[in-house]
Amino acid sequence: MTRIKSIELQHVPILMISVASVFFLFNTNTASAECTVSISGGTSIMNVGQKAALTATVTGGGTPLSYQWSVSGDILKDYQESTQFLWSTTPMAPADFQGPGIAFYWKPDASQIHPLNEGPVDRTVSVDVQAGADVCSAQTIISVERNKTDITRQAEDIYLANHPELDRNVIRGRALKEHKLWHSSINFGTAGYGTLFFDFHRAYIGRFNTWRREFGYPTTVTWNPGTVIPTGVAINHLNRKATYALTPKPTWFTVPGGTKLRPSNKKACDTGGGQNDLFDFTNRAHLGCAVSAPYHGNVHSRVGGDMLNVSLSPADPIFWRWHSFLDGVSQEYLAGPPAPAGFSSSSSVGRRATALDTRAPExxxxxxxxxxxxxxxxxxxxxxxxxxxxxxxxxxxxxxxxxxxxxxxxxxxxxxxxxxxxxxxxxxxxxxxxxxxxxxxxxxxxxxxxxxxVKSGVDTDSDGVSDDVEANILRTNPFNADTDGDGLPDRVDADPLMNRNHSHTHSMDMGQ
CATH class of the missing domain: 2.60.40 (Immunoglobulin-like)
Incomplete structure (x- = not known):
């Protein structure tokens, strides 16, 4: 009971209340509910290379709140896969473990790094929370695997789903969107189209293979389209034609050549047909133009399904194997014609080209x-x-x-x-x-x-999107309010990189 004592001071009655009594009067419920924490996010089974984003939800306890997460096994904060820059990774920092949420990519266990793949490994994610004077903890166990039974959970599926961005009202991964950027930005009339065709796809495949090595997957195996499409969990795909017509490499893309001469593909980049073998092409730009159409497009067409759609073709595992094969054509050309029988040369640097290597570096x-x-x-x-x-x-x-x-x-x-x-x-x-x-x-x-x-915060083409956002995120033209020319401004166009009035498929079958 509150103790109240009345005294007189200059005849004025004053109430004297102890400090403890005041605390009691105005804090009649000082005890708080016990701190509890739960973890949400992620799924019970996840894949190596897949992003996990988890959140701690705290009830009860006091303030302030502080968090400390821990994760068993190796994880990675982020990576940069765009061909705009070199591949890079970002490791986790101490601060990444000290917020109400944590996000990372699962790295493989030693037993999951190619050539091994011994199955799922249970990984523990835990969080300790300091809620005022109270402490509470929680943990969740996630089974992380490099899946080998489900054709929808293979390396391509994980890689292309990471770094999601809005694409034609659909959330797709950055790498998938970048392939579409290639098709929307470059055409047969673009200066140097042929070398760009080779160089972009080499970098694009290279990023995927680097990602595969980073997360324990085997690198892409080359596929020759003159052979049947291989089968297996890692290469089967749901959206593909039931049958495939074998498409051998035309002889004019081979070193020995053949009896036929290449007809012009009539594209703006084709400086003329008549080639018998690989080294009849005067430069790599001409070769790339000839390879791209119709040979490259024909294989896409004959595989069918997602391979026909420039927005989706990398989702088919055969895409990467096919473009690895095409990169081999470029690399063989860069190496130069084979040396004549009996030729020998020292490896010293000289000022005169040898028959072993007559190609200038590019x-x-x-x-x-x-x-x-x-x-x-x-x-x-x-x-x-x-x-x-x-x-x-x-x-x-x-x-x-x-x-x-x-x-x-x-x-x-x-x-x-x-x-x-x-x-x-x-x-x-x-x-x-x-x-x-x-x-x-x-x-x-x-x-x-x-x-x-371009400058940040400036909207040069007055389309409602700042120049830096167009350059770095949308990949649209900051100097053209309608990048794809379909009548819809970039700001409201659900797919500003692709003209909605045009077909966006790879070249249809045109023979060899």
């Missing part, structure tokens, strides 16, 4: 990759050659005429150039043909490509 990849024309910054330029080179110096690379002052790299690269004057607006990058040689003495002939710098 730039096959740069960062940012030249498919991505609109960028927000250019702090460095990275270059990869088709083969090992010597003689690279900083001044070989110029950005709007300003030479780089630093370069780091060796062999085929990557070579990273920095120190040039900061460019603005239109950017012309030129790698000079001044003293760069391959190991056989073939001189690099030079290479030029372009970008357009």
């Amino acid at each position: 730039v096959i990849y740069q960062v940012p990759f030249r498919l991505f024309r609109y960028i927000t910054a250019l702090p460095s330029v990275t270059v990869i050659f088709s083969e090992a080179v010597v003689g690279v110096i900083p001044q070989d690379l110029r950005v709007n005429g300003s030479p780089a002052t630093r370069v780091h790299g060796k062999g085929a690269g990557p070579y990273v150039f920095t120190g040039y004057a900061t460019p603005v607006k239109k950017v012309r990058v030129r790698l000079m043909n001044d003293g760069i040689w391959d190991l056989a003495g073939n001189a690099f002939v030079g290479s030029t490509w372009r970008y357009q710098l």
Whole structure:
């Protein structure tokens, strides 16, 4: 009971209440409910390479709240798979374990790394919560596997679902959307189409194979379309034609050649038919144009199903195996014709090409990759050659005429150039043909490509989307309010990269 004592001070009655009594009067319910925590998110069975996002929900206890998560086994915070940049990974940091939620990608257990795959491994995710003076904990066990029984839960399915983005009112993974960007941004009339065809798909397949190695999967196996489509859990696909017509490589894409000459495909990039063998093509741009149509399109058409749809074709496991085969055509051409019988050569670097290697080195990849024309910054330029080179110096690379002052790299690269004057607006990058040689003495002939710098928070084409969002997220043209030309502004177009009035399928069957 509250103790109240009345005293007089200058004849004024005052109530005297103890501090403890005041606390009791105004805090009549100091005891709180016991702290409890539950974990939500994820599923009971998940795949290696799949993203897990879990949340801790706390009831009772006091404040403030603090969290400490722990996960058994190896995990990865994130990775960068876009061909715009080199592959990279982001490890987990201490702060990533100290919030109300945690997100990561499952790395494989040692027993799940190719060539092993010994089945699911139980992984424990737990969280300890400090809720004021109270402490509570929870844990969940998730079975993580590299699935080998379900054709809808293979490497392609996991990879293409990660990093989801809105695509034609459907949430699809970033890698799937990027393949569509290639088809929407590049056409047979684009300068250098043939080399872009080879270089984009090589980088695109390379990212997937790097992802596969990172998460314990075997790398992609090449498929020759002149043979039957192999079968098995890792390659079977639901949406594919029931039968496939064998499509042998045309003889004009082989070293020996044949009796037939290649007819022109009549595309803008085709500088003329009449080739008998692989080395009849004057350059790789011409070869890539000829390979792309009709040979490349015919195989897509004859496999059918998802392979017909440029928005979905990478979902079919045969896509990656087919494009690995096409990359082999490009690599064989870059290697040059075979040496004559009995030919021998030293491996020393000279200034005269040998019969073993008569091809000049080429730039096959740069960062940012030249498919991505609109960028927000250019702090460095990275270059990869088709083969090992010597003689690279900083001044070989110029950005709007300003030479780089630093370069780091060796062999085929990557070579990273920095120190040039900061460019603005239109950017012309030129790698000079001044003293760069391959190991056989073939001189690099030079290479030029372009970008357009855009600013954040500016909407140049007044389509309601800022230039940086168009460049970095939507991949649309910041200088054209209707990128795909279908009459719908990018802001309201559910699919701003694909004209809704056009067909978006690979080339239909046109013979060889």
